[in-house]
Amino acid sequence: IVELLERRLASPHWTGAVINIGGVTDSYQPVEAREKRMPEILRLMIRYRNPITISTKSVLMLRDLDLFDELSRLTYVGIASTVTTLDEPVRRVIEPGAAPSRARLEMLREFARRTRAVVGVHSMPVIPLITDSTENLTGLIEATREIGADYWLPGTLNLRGLTRGMFFDCVRQNFPDAEAGLARLYASGHLDREYRRMLYEKIRALTAFYGVSTDYHRKLREWEEQTRGTQLSLF
Template sequence: MNYHEITCESALHKLKRKIPFAWDLNLYRGCEHRCRYCFAIYSHRYLDSGDFFGDIFAKTNILEKLEKELASPNWKREIVSIGGVTDSYQPWERERKIMPEVLKLFIRYRTPVIISTKSDLILRDLELIDELSHVAMVNIAATITTVDEQLQAKLEPGAVSSKRRFAMLKAMRDTNACTGLHVMPILPYLTDNRNNMEGLFAGGRDAEVDYVLPGTLYLRGQTRNVFMDFIAHEFPELLPKYQKLYATGGAGKAYKDELYKMVHAVRDAYHLSGSYMAPLRKR
């Protein structure tokens, strides 16, 4: 890994939509989790770097910028998504320790947050998350694609195991935060089988998550090349199938209709909510 420091002009980035969140906050550029399907690979083209997984940038002035924006009289305490592009709890965070200071600012300014992560490093900040969850809405979401740990290690070689992510979600029940299981992206021919969905939803039930949110794989831009190269190397027999199914950026409607029919049936069998907003509103 090559680690770098950069500055940013602003901490919060306003999104076109407002539901379920209106703002995005990313502490890092690039991500050590090295997920083969990562949609954000394109973002490094703005940094004069072609290695999204190897060149990791930390924003050294992010706390100064964030406090200025949260303290503004114009700030309306809208929901902020933390780590929507790059994981705020990727390995370098263990050394940088930016997130505890970020959480303290959100506590001070009583601002609701959604934190998405593939790491259990977030448990380091459990007490701060609990404190924030008593003054503002907090949603902690873990993205988990498969219960097959060998496959998971291939798909997400820099992330912690699925088992550890489920354990993290369960531990979050000791806070007032709501929790979500993000089953995304669902990978055709690899993770889209019923047995895997049964395992994921059983894990979600045991962790007592408030909701489950599934999503299909999209392959666009640089992500397409990276993922197809991965398939060609690790699962060459699937390459023709992927090339056919992904003639465009997304899988066809017929495939998705059948997939979601199965996924929703399994989710309902485990009595899990499919509503992203309901648990947020109740807090």
């Protein structure tokens, strides 16, 4: 992996675009504790000063904080963790094997405090009738502000194909009172439009009240503008 990545980064055709590390699967799965591939990848990013974004549900990323810090002093680094609920019994059902929500938030606090990375909390998906309560959303927004994160990014759930059957099996077993309502809201496979509108209306009101940004790209845009300005000043 590292060799292939270095060939790409060393290519004269490489533009230095932001690389989303682990966009499809978590880069800090349990096997990473033994394999230690991420430190090699991060050292490569440092050598080429290549900007990155990364999101994880693991606190193992703290192991590499010094490398993330070094890279963040050279270029853009975006660090996020998915936190969908502060209710630990619910979390254990919908995110089995992941680190506790509070542990992930504390990890993000360390990155916000000790690096120059842009730090975000990703609450995706918000699950209707399970994690969509005002109490849960407020707790997540307040936690985002309290740890010093730069933004909070919520998102909704789509249910199509095999995912739908697996999801409803889990709901039937663990949240039976929500099954009928979820079946109505996802009759088409997509979240009901009116429910979605009301959810985002509530989210806008809560984030405005607590002064928390949901603009995932704002800091990246600022960095891109600053980088362009620096390049132009060289001519």
